[in-house]
Amino acid sequence: FHSAGHHPIEICFSTKCAVLLVFYSVWVAAVGFLLLMWDGLHYLPGPFVSSSKGTGAVTLLIWTHPFDQYRELPDCFALFRIDGCKLTDDERAYGVADAVLIHHREVATGTAELPPEPRPSGQKWIWMNYESPSHTPRLRRFEGVFNLTMSYRTDSDIFLTLHISKPRLVAWVISNWSESHARVAFYYQLRRFVPVDVFGRAGRPLPEDSGGVSLVQLVGRYQFYLALENSQHTDYITEKLWNAVRAGAVPVVLGPSRKTYERLLPPEAFIHVDDFPSVRGLARYLLMLRQNPAKLRRHLDWRAGYSVYQPAFWAEHYCTACRGLRRSRARTDVVPDLTDWFRS
Template sequence: MLDVAPLRGVGRLGTLAGAALLSTLWLLWQLGWAPARVPAAPPTLTVLVWHWPFADQPPELSGDTCVRYGVARCRLSTNRSLLASADVVVFHHRELQSRRARLPLAKRPRGQPWVWASMESPSHTRGLGRLGGIFNWVLSYRRDSDIFVPYGRLEPHAGPAPPLPPKSGTAAWVVSNLQERQRRVQLYRQLAPHLRVDVFGRASGRPLCASCLLPTVAPYLFYLAFENSQHRDYITEKFWRNALAAGTVPVVLGPPRATYEAFAPADAFVHVDDFGTVRELASFLWVLAFEIFIPLVLFFILLGLRQKKPTISVKEGECPWGGGGARGHGGGVRVGQAVLTASHMPVLCARGHTRVPAATLPRAVPGRASWLG
């Protein structure tokens, strides 16, 4: 058995020394000093989506939802029981507008920011008056939003560019709602006598399933990317997905040309405002169609290279639609700032990424007047 000898000689001096040490440590602690520690990991932020956009039943979100989008230390949830502990709460306006969802009845936690989210244009946004002074941040497609979420963005290809689809039609348009008072409908009515436009969607009696849209549009040279209303920064999936992702040239009706050029190369689309009349627009599209169509015919038929499809390489810092000559143009037709050649076929589109700039509290959601800008 191991014997342990008792400590000797501690006595009164030992007691005083121990008391002095404890007093010194307590004083240093009070002054804010503490031994160096390993920094604690930043806390995980909880983002509560109060009602999921365009859904009566919210989806089941896994714990790694944020990780899949490259966001660290974040948890996205639709569990309303987390209201008291959530770091931020997001409300989608469409559900508030339709009264299908309401704001929380429980007392709002102190300092908790609420986000007003909407991807609709002012023409389709109602009921803002009763929401004044409630929200702190704005999430929308507008560049002046606290949280800017565009409908899409262009990024350089990391690898080989996808092949161009063969072209057999002139222009296509997919539309689900035709209202004669809308400028896009009026423009289509004026354009149709001068240019063959094949119309798809519920409004035409030729509806397309979600997976059918791109294969249907891809064989066309042009796509009418006409927005249902014209407002600041309002460029939707009609431009990004229906046109660019399908490999067609967008003919755009929306915000001014300068806005489109903030998101895409100046020669990547045809803007209707570049033309004085609809007849001039149609004539330009016909000329451009022959510039695109003839090289494709030569490539696929006359040269007998049916099994080989042309591709476009994209390098960092270059226009994704390439070409020779100044600014990447190879002798294309120019009207205003629109210059397109056979090589100017869109081949690249990626979904937008949320950019969250710094924001301070409090701040109210914009009123109807400011949102109409």
């Protein structure tokens, strides 16, 4: 068109040329629109707007640090190979965050408020809670508030997967002692038949590093460890089980059903109190194992074919939430029955 030095409109008389001119005009308009959009994307204000949003990366705002204990936010890719995640606890990012992760305890007790409404378009609120329903107050305040759930429940929207004889018999570490707990009633019955060494507020003092290596070393001195949950609810299994596994003790569990535990461990890796018609029957079994190392080995041999991976609180929870957020970007619905679901 331009070889003769003319504008295209001046020499376009044929039908074929007219069709070419229409395609040319559409092409110019499309390119101009794309250039305008590209320029606009680069002109968006604010330090929390990432140019990687178009590639599937997300920004996750940690609204409160659980139990008001500050922890440095992790590098999700470096630690867990979860990419495309930007974590921040700076409330100024609220307007541009793809989602806000809200820990239940702080907003339920009033030490923190929910983020302001109206929330930014397309933003999701994630309800995070790792306490049992018995210790989760004021749930009904939050009906229809959250878009995603994150908890120990396996049917949560975002679930954090939990990828030889000993010189002493049974240990139990307990910090929250309540006479109304089923585990305390169980302990009173069990101690009538076998000796139980109790550590914590109701027993001997714990090692100074009670939450880490020292606790595992303490439990490792025993053949059996009482992994008794403070309440019995669907999927509610805490670090008590994993402390025993890490230490090499056989966990004696009180919590949800055996089937639930078998999602996490081989059937022979633990002893469930429901396997016996009475506490006395369980006690007899423990004493029998103590005298029969070959039978006790049945509860330990599974370790040769498995490795144990225990998630890190709370760093991996944040990164797992971020990964779950990326997978649910198209969802806009809310959780309508949070209380009934969590208590079911």
